[in-house]
Amino acid sequence: MNSTVVKHISECFIKPKHLVEESNRPYYLTPSDLSMLSFHYIQKGLLFTIPSHLNHQQYSIHNLLESLKESLSTTLIQFYPLAGQLSTQTDEDRHECLVFVDCNKGRGAKFIHATLDLTISDIISTRYVPQVVHALFDHDLAVNCDGHTLPLLSVQVTELLDGVFIGCSINHAIVDGTSYWQFWNTWSKIHSADRDKTPKPQFGLLTQEFRFLNGCGPEISLPFMHADEIVSRYQAPQLKEKFFHFSSSVVMKLKTKANHDSKTNTISSFQALTAFVWKSVVRATSRPANEVTKCRLAINNRPRFDPPLPNNYFGNCVNVLATSTTVDELLNHDLGWVASQLHHLVVNYNDKVVRDELEQWLISPVFFRLDMLASPGITMSSSPRFDMYGNDFGLGKPVAVRSGSANKFPGSVTACPGREGGGSVELEICLPLESMIALELDEEFMAAASLSNT
Structure with a gap:
């Protein structure tokens, strides 16, 4: 058996613990969001060691996975668009399409439990980042337009021999780096039952900035029949x-x-x-x-x-x-x-x-x-x-x-x-x-x- 292969043990989907009224309405994308449809998902992850002071009763992978799922479900109440799906409405007469997030469509955020028979040192003490690190994330090389069929958020928790890696893949047409880490920070605070110290996300403010330009409302139609007409799938050379x-x-x-x-x-x-x-x-x-x-x-x-x-x-x-x-x-x-x-x-x-x-x-x-x-x-x-x-x-x-x-x-x-x-x-x-x-x-x-x- 190849020890450098990431093995998926299980997967499930996490929905918000309860729905908010806003999730019943379309979540419209701004020009800054739509311009990202051909980029990849954002993929960043954190590597943890298992604290030596925790005994078996205090730490087990089962307990960690359950607590992560529970806190993620609570976090998604605030970040409800991440549990939705991209949708497109087509206007054939005008040859236009409207891309937005249907917050109640789809199965929710994907949650994967995986294992890898390597140590923390195997990950961080090599001359170059080992190729296996890419397998610690879901949605490899997916572009944001693929969010029509793929979850907008996927979490992969990978057990190492002496640690845990938590990798998040989030659709870049929904978040930028600032929003991406705001999600992480909020999830971590909620997991630690310290949810009052992170400001709640604010939606729609950028829409208000441009909605009156050229009489434009929150719905921005693109001059295409299908959103994938703008997609360019880049394949990087070996790096x-x-x-x-x-x-x-x-x-x-x-x-x-x-x-x-x-x-x-x-x-x-x-x-x-x-x-x-x-x-x-x-x-x-x-x-x-x-x-x-x-x-x-x-x-x-x-x-x-x-x-x-x-x-x-x-x-x-x-x-x-x-x-x-x-x-x-x-x-x-x-x-x-x-x-x-x-x-x-x-x-x-x-x-x-x-x-x-x-x-x-x-x-x-x-x-x-x-x-x-x-x-x-x-x-x-x-x-x-x-x-x-x-x-x-x-x-x-x-x-x-x-x-x-x-x-x-x-x-x-x-x-x-x-x-x-x-x-x-x-x-x-x-x-x-x-x-x-x-x-x-x-x-x-x-x-x-x-x-x-x-």
Whole structure:
């Protein structure tokens, strides 16, 4: 028997413990939601060790599974769209279709119990993320439009020889990273009977922001007969995935250097770190000097509105910004110049720009495709501000964060907080093998980064 095979033991479906009145109405998707229909589900998971102080009576996989199911059912009362299903209404006369969430359609959230005869060390102490990690998630390479037939939320709990991995796959047309981790945080609090400390999700606020643009209501029809007409299924080349750790002191040094180089005091630590990684990755990939390289940033639009939307607004409220230059110009300028390009990109992205883009989208819808991002350079997604390590489910602080195969391509970089906190950052970088080896041999990069010890 192959010990590196994930074996599914059982599966069931979890519905909200009770229905709320809002679930009887369609949950309409916004432009930010609909633009994600061709992306993959979000797949992130947390790795836990079994606390040594728990005896057999206090911990058993059966008890853990039952408590997770019970708390998930309660959590879905607040996050009721995740228990629904995508539906499409077609207007043949106008050659349009309306995609929305039918909150009472479908079987609910999927819940899988699986086993894997490997240890925590087998998962986190290898040179690269082992391929088996992808099997710790459901919905492998499913695109969000597949939510017409697949559950919008699937949880997989995998027993390891000395730990547990909880992986969540959530439809990216329903949540962005902020909402994704809000769900995790709420579920963890409810599991710990501490449900009053997490703000409830707020729905519909973005709809109110654009509903009067061009006389548009909450229902947004797409100029297609079938939603799958916009789907593009991207198949990434073979990649190596590796976590690099940047201590808080290293991040601060990069920020100080970037501001010194640019003779400003406005560049943030994350802008400096992103600039450093962009230069390092492009140097490692040995691109032609005159080739255009891009740095893309997934950016949260909530604080861009005036007045800003609350952080607990549920749904997608993100965009991907990009700045570009030539390889030669990027590598021959100092860190401050590169970080300044990113800083200006971010500070100029304000309320007017966001609203103008929403209005333009209603006139001419644009849908993100992964192959659009797989070009020379990097795409920085997720955020070290997300509370990933605050989810314990009675098992203590997670040992590590890992992700599935979703939304990966050459140059994709996923940011997570460092386990020790304090401003440290973990970056999961995805590159072809030869480029990854070159990055590992880059003295400047490795002087700042260390192999993740989680």
